[in-house]
Amino acid sequence: MAFLCLLTLHLYFPDSGDLKAKRKQLKSLKDQLRGRFGVSVAETDHHDKWQRSTLSVAMVARERHTVEEGADAMQRFAEFKVGDGVRCERAILSTADLMGG
Numbered sequence: 001m002a003f004l005c006l007l008t009l010h011l012y013f014p015d016s017g018d019l020k021a022k023r024k025q026l027k028s029l030k031d032q033l034r035g036r037f038g039v040s041v042a043e044t045d046h047h048d049k050w051q052r053s054t055l056s057v058a059m060v061a062r063e064r065h066t067v068e069e070g071a072d073a074m075q076r077f078a079e080f081k082v083g084d085g086v087r088c089e090r091a092i093l094s095t096a097d098l099m100g101g
Contacts, residue, residue, distance in 0.1 A: 002095045005067035007057040008044075009078050012085030016051050026053055029081055033057060037074055067092055 011029075016022040030041045037059065045054035057074060061067045075088045 002060055002062055003064045003067045004093050004095075004098065005059045005061075005071045006091045006093075007059070007071050007074055008089040009055040009057065009075075010087040010089075011053045011055065011078070011082055013051045013053070013082065014085060018050055019048070022050055022053065025082075026055075029078065030055065032081070033074060033077070036077065037070060039070075039074070064092060064094070 011026075013022050013025055016025065026043065030043070033039055033041050033055075037057075040058045042056050043053055044056045046052040059067050059070045059074075061070070071088075071090050071092070075086070075090075078088070079086045
């Protein structure tokens, strides 16, 4: 059995004055999450907003505690990089949950 963690990061960039500035910060954060944690990352909302963005991050592992610890670490990392402008939501499911078994 495997476990999937979907972490949703709601981000606020108070110092971003335009979409170009936000994109630069967002690209850096996405690249660092991928490189540091080996996760899949996609911007999933607020594409046209200057100061807001939502990232969805997916992590898969054999054990539940591994994805829980990974989600905790990614949340701390995002808070370190973005500051107070981070709100996180997470869901953890097993393959049995996903496949209806």
